[in-house]
Amino acid sequence: MKSDDILTVAGLNVSYGESKVLFNINLNASSGQIVACVGRNGAGKTTLLKTIMGFLKPTAGTVTSNGTSLIGRAAYVVAAMGVKYIPQDKKVFSDLTVRENLELGSYATRDYDWDKVTTYFPKLKQLMDRKAGYLSGGERQMLMIGRAILGNPKLLLVDEPTEGLAPSIVAQLKDVFRELSSKSTLVIVEQNLPLVCAIADKVYALNEGHVMAELADREQIKPETCEQYL
């Protein structure tokens, strides 16, 4: 384990009851890297992120962040340690306004610097008083990312961020992820291979709970290379 490893997953095995989902997963992400996990539906990508976040207990293996084990810690403790999870479902607190959603993020982290949020997503500025339930899918994703980056997390776990979004929003998110990587390490689960190849420093290809390949060389990270593992 290198000292600059923000996340190290070693020998991780996870089961849902009798059904084993992840088999001996090894993964690491260094400071400032964008690490992508690609794979078909059911490959275990979301399970991996949920286990890192503390929502699932592994049957074996370790998950550490800067040398500190995350296993056995509640999700809110992991979040307080600077690991933020942006789930796939794009569900925000629909009865609260955008402003109130951001305030929830701010209060938890004591970070009220919303300029960085509105710099990445200027559109949120106009939507502050709108109920989050009335936002479009893209706007919700902006809000979820904006809320998660409050407190300057050291590690962002992002689950299928571009699923169902318009190409223009995907392009915007691509730029945002690139910029965010200068401050945080990102682990992104994504099926959009052009996006992955444009931003990822390292790619893990998962299939049926196994890591089939680790592409750590930028030259290797191409859609056609990734596709053969899917």
Add this chain to the structure above:
Amino acid sequence: MSVLKWWSGLLVAFLLLALLRVFLPLPFANEIMIFSVYAIGCNFLLGRVGFISFGQPAYLAVGAYGTAFYLFYFGTNPYIGILIGIISGFVVSLAVGPLFVRLRSDYFALVNLALAVIIFFLMQKVLAGITHGDDGLWFLTRMDSTPVLDLTQPDQFFIFAFLIAFAVWAFYKYIDDSIYGACCLGTKINEDKLKFLGYNTYNIRLLAFVIANTTTALAGSMYAIYLGFVSPEITSPARVADPIVVTILGGVGTLYGPIVGAIAYTGMKDLLSQVFGNWELIVGFLLVFIMLAGEKGIWGTLAPVLERTFTRLTAPRSAPAPRTEPGVKGT
């Protein structure tokens, strides 16, 4: 959260209640005040945190009996009696809360119902030696007259109950506007999301449980002082749905809902029952209608209409368009 609209509507609602006092019989007005406090706690649990509890009479009884024990056995000051009732509610909800709030919605409802049944039988049978069982504890004549507001006088009790209801309402309005209120709503909408943000949702739920049930105990204390009598009937299994019915009637999750619901429910119970024996039947039909009409309750349905009317009335009138004479161009 914004607290700019802190006073919006607050005075209006309570001035209306004060006006009602002029037109309604005193016992009816007093009961509305107490029921409002009772329902506000239930409304917070149900509308803000997503907990449906069939055990609210348990906490009502804890407050009432806390007050009654003090006034029957130890002292004569009703204010101290109320304070003891509140403390009793706080202690009991803090004792059972850590266990109960771990349960999810349906089991939470049932475990609270079980507590109400336990307290009912404790007061009726097990502790009959000190509670006097079904005969109850009578202490109306034991209470001292108090300075400023004499709680032994129904008309002065109304002012006290009015001020308490006002303060409780304002307190919950403050909570609703606070970040804690948003957290409570967050646990109701999507608890996992709050955890992702770093919130300990268990603590949020526990605090909400203690606040709501201490409020319920306060209502119980007020009942005890007002009636000067407490019996196990207060936590009877037949009455467990009362606060939920009032909350749903008024409008779940709305700030004025508990007050409107208390007026509607008490109105039907006290006034309608004089002309129509089976008033519960009307409540039943009304509840079915409310559910089918979108679960908004009376206030939830009225509020948007009133808001639109108020906006229309207060909107500045646009200046009339300048008249132009035929054939003359405006400059």
